[in-house]
Amino acid sequence: MDVTLLGTGSPVPDPDRAGPATLVRAGGTLLLVDAGRGVLMRLAAAGAFPGMLSAVLLTHLHSDHLTDLNDVVTTRWVMSPVPNPLTVYGPPGTRQVVDGMLAMLAPDISYRLAHHDDLNDPPAVDVVEVAPGDELTIGEARVVVGRTDHRPVEPTVGYRVEHEGHAVVLGGDGIPCEGLDTLCAGADAYVQTVLREDMVRMVPMARFQDILDYHSTVEQAATTATRAGASILVLTHYVPALPPGQEDEWRALAAAHFDGEVVLGDDLTTISLG
Ligand SMILES: [Zn+2]
Numbered sequence: 486m487d488v489t490l491l492g493t494g495s496p497v498p499d500p501d502r503a504g505p506a507t508l509v510r511a512g513g514t515l516l517l518v519d520a521g522r523g524v525l526m527r528l529a530a531a532g533a534f535p536g537m538l539s540a541v542l543l544t545h546l547h548s549d550h551l552t553d554l555n556d557v558v559t560t561r562w563v564m565s566p567v568p569n570p571l572t573v574y575g576p577p578g579t580r581q582v583v584d585g586m587l588a589m590l591a592p593d594i595s596y597r598l599a600h601h602d603d604l605n606d607p608p609a610v611d612v613v614e615v616a617p618g619d620e621l622t623i624g625e626a627r628v629v630v631g632r633t634d635h636r637p638v639e640p641t642v643g644y645r646v647e648h649e650g651h652a653v654v655l656g657g658d659g660i661p662c663e664g665l666d667t668l669c670a671g672a673d674a675y676v677q678t679v680l681r682e683d684m685v686r687m688v689p690m691a692r693f694q695d696i697l698d699y700h701s702t703v704e705q706a707a708t709t710a711t712r713a714g715a716s717i718l719v720l721t722h723y724v725p726a727l728p729p730g731q732e733d734e735w736r737a738l739a740a741a742h743f744d745g746e747v748v749l750g751d752d753l754t755t756i757s758l759g
């Protein structure tokens with residue numbers, strides 16, 4: 486099983502970091518977890534086109550995590566020679582978001598259906614709204630859904646992907662909580678979106694300070710990884726953006742609370758399990 490950080494950015498635009506998105510390859514099964522800004526460019530760089538995805542898993546419905554879902558849907562649709570329905574898993578509310586997105590795409594869909602004689606059906610998107618405790622089989626992967634705490638954003642979920650005796654947890658956004666601990670217990674790797682509390686506190690903007698309420702700090706992610714007994718902690722969704730050369734500083738903050746391997750870096754950073 487491989488895990489590729491397609492986008493390590495956050496809502497803050499960054500020329501070098503795409504928005505939140507992670508690709509999990511479990512054998513021949515490709516799972517896209519979240520679909521932020523620029524996801525298809527990074528997916529292409531990782532050697533995958535949208536038509537190859539087995540499913541999309543959304544952790545929550547914040548715009549930075551799904552802003553390019555419409556690109557995934559449209560490009561999969563127009564590039565597939567035969568109907569190729571896409572299944573999108575996500576928390577309650579996902580149906581509403583996907584329906585709204587398809588409504589936004591209605592003019593484009595009508596143009597392409599009218600223009601291409603061999604294109605007869607609109608894009609097919611199957612939405613599955615999930616709840617904590619759900620266990621899914623997607624291709625070769627077993628996926629467990631867990632509750633996360635990103636309040637006041639609710640409901641939000643994390644995913645544990647298991648394949649051939651290995652497990653990786655995609656925590657999405659949120660602070661440490663029991664649901665996340667349960668999901669992470671015994672996992673090989675734990676991927677968490679993080680912020681640097683010390684740096685965020687230096688920015689005198691109320692709206693920026695608010696984000697401290699509902700995101701894990703680097704240190705909190707490290708303590709969650711330690712409680713889980715994980716071997717690898719993967720940090721992503723860096724707030725503020727991680728400038729080149731600062732990786733060791735972030736790694737040291739995590740290492741003070743976690744003895745395992747701490748991975749962070751540029752978009753397309755990949756870890757292999759097993
Ligand atoms: Zn969020």
Ligand SMILES: [Zn+2]
Pocket residue numbers: 495496505547549550658678722
């Ligand atoms: Zn986010």
